[in-house]
Amino acid sequence: MQEDPEAWLRRAEQAVLDAALVRAPGMGWTPAMAAAAGADAGFSPGETELILPYGPADLAALLSRRHDAAALAALPDPAGLKIRQRIRAAVLARLDAAAADAPAVRRCSGWLALPPNAAQGLSLAWESADRLWRWAGDVAADENHYSKRAILAGILIAALAVRLREGEAAAESFVDARIANVMAFEAWKARQRPGEPLRRAAEALGRLRYGAPVNPRG
Numbered sequence: 001m002q003e004d005p006e007a008w009l010r011r012a013e014q015a016v017l018d019a020a021l022v023r024a025p026g027m028g029w030t031p032a033m034a035a036a037a038g039a040d041a042g043f044s045p046g047e048t049e050l051i052l053p054y055g056p057a058d059l060a061a062l063l064s065r066r067h068d069a070a071a072l073a074a075l076p077d078p079a080g081l082k083i084r085q086r087i088r089a090a091v092l093a094r095l096d097a098a099a100a101d102a103p104a105v106r107r108c109s110g111w112l113a114l115p116p117n118a119a120q121g122l123s124l125a126w127e128s129a130d131r132l133w134r135w136a137g138d139v140a141a142d143e144n145h146y147s148k149r150a151i152l153a154g155i156l157i158a159a160l161a162v163r164l165r166e167g168e169a170a171a172e173s174f175v176d177a178r179i180a181n182v183m184a185f186e187a188w189k190a191r192q193r194p195g196e197p198l199r200r201a202a203e204a205l206g207r208l209r210y211g212a213p214v215n216p217r218g
Contacts (some may be wrong), residue, residue: 012051020034021101088176
């Protein structure tokens with residue numbers, strides 16, 4: 001029986017990503033690396049373009065989502081954890097997933113930090129934060145939905161940089177300090193009673209989010 005085209009594409013994406021993780025440390029996160037990874041995975045140039053129409057941008061999205069999935073798979077049942085413990089565990093699991101591919105992640109992170117690619121980097125961080133908050137049981141539907149994800153996305157980006165540069169212990173200390181800041185902010189916010197115009201403004205700003213992911217198959 002012929003393989004479903006969608007199933008073929010998902011399998012091909014992962015095969016090319018596997019090859020990219022080997023190629024990237026030496027070649028960088030570039031279109032040439034994406035083409036070489038496609039060839040290494042056994043695909044023709046035309047097939048590689050079909051699999052990765054946006055080249056390194058598609059690979060960045062695939063890698064981020066693979067790490068999201070690995071982090072979620074490694075996390076325990078959150079039911080017995082307090083919210084601070086849930087967020088701490090979620091962030092550290094996501095850092096561990098990325099660190100498993102550290103040489104390639106360094107290249108990918110550098111590419112996402114370039115001005116033309118920064119919107120995708122922010123969008124992927126938002127996506128990761130959203131998945132982690134959902135695992136943690138967040139059901140906020142007001143402006144808190146957006147502020148929580150924006151704050152956690154910032155923590156994820158900065159903590160990954162610390163993990164890659166200074167190691168696991170430094171990253172863990174950084175995460176603990178940032179979570180303490182967030183908890184203090186949430187406690188302060190809970191004591192405030194913003195007026196309706198301020199609430200509507202916060203919601204509107206929150207819904208701007210970040211730019212849409214470059215990969216259209218996200």
